[in-house]
Amino acid sequence: MRQLTKAEEEIMQVLWQLQMANVKTIIDTLPEPKPAYNTVSTIVRILESKGFVDYEKRGKGHVYFPIVAKESYSNQSINKLVDNYFQGSFQSMVSFFVKKNDVDIKDIETLLNEINKNN
Numbered sequence: 001m002r003q004l005t006k007a008e009e010e011i012m013q014v015l016w017q018l019q020m021a022n023v024k025t026i027i028d029t030l031p032e033p034k035p036a037y038n039t040v041s042t043i044v045r046i047l048e049s050k051g052f053v054d055y056e057k058r059g060k061g062h063v064y065f066p067i068v069a070k071e072s073y074s075n076q077s078i079n080k081l082v083d084n085y086f087q088g089s090f091q092s093m094v095s096f097f098v099k100k101n102d103v104d105i106k107d108i109e110t111l112l113n114e115i116n117k118n119n
Contacts, residue, residue, distance in 0.1 A: 001068065001076045002050050007035075011043050012052060016070040020056075020063050 004012060014029045015021060023041050027034055044064055047053045052073075055062040086092040094111070097103055 001073065003077070003080070004047075004050075004052070004073075007043055008047055008050075008052075011040065011047060012066065012068075012070075012073070015053060015064060015066045020065045022058070022061050022063050026064075 010030065011026060014026050018025065018029065021029070023037060023044060026044070027037060027040050030040075044053060048055065048064075052066060052068045053064045054067050055064045082088060082090055082093050086096065098108070
């Protein structure tokens with residue numbers, strides 16, 4: 001699965017949230033300043049060519065929907081982050097965040113509980 005640019009990921013976040021949307025609806029959902037219609041339309045077509053979205057023809061326009069699940073993309077992104085910056089060690093990544101971001105002990109307990117549930 002290919003990585004997305006920041007702009008592509010922003011559009012995907014909207015599509016994952018809405019499930020289906022035309023370009024105008026995507027633009028309406030984005031924060032200010034709103035990008036131009038042609039910019040969003042181009043990004044959606046790029047996402048289609050990368051295999052992230054598909055569309056249904058509705059009247060004169062298209063309604064786009066994600067064909068890559070958010071969870072799948074998130075898993076791939078996290079794995080790439082761990083591999084590229086933490087030599088593939090999830091423990092190193094968690095340790096980094098604990099040291100740098102003053103992670104609350106309750107957050108660590110919650111994380112450990114989740115790990116224990118899944119093992």
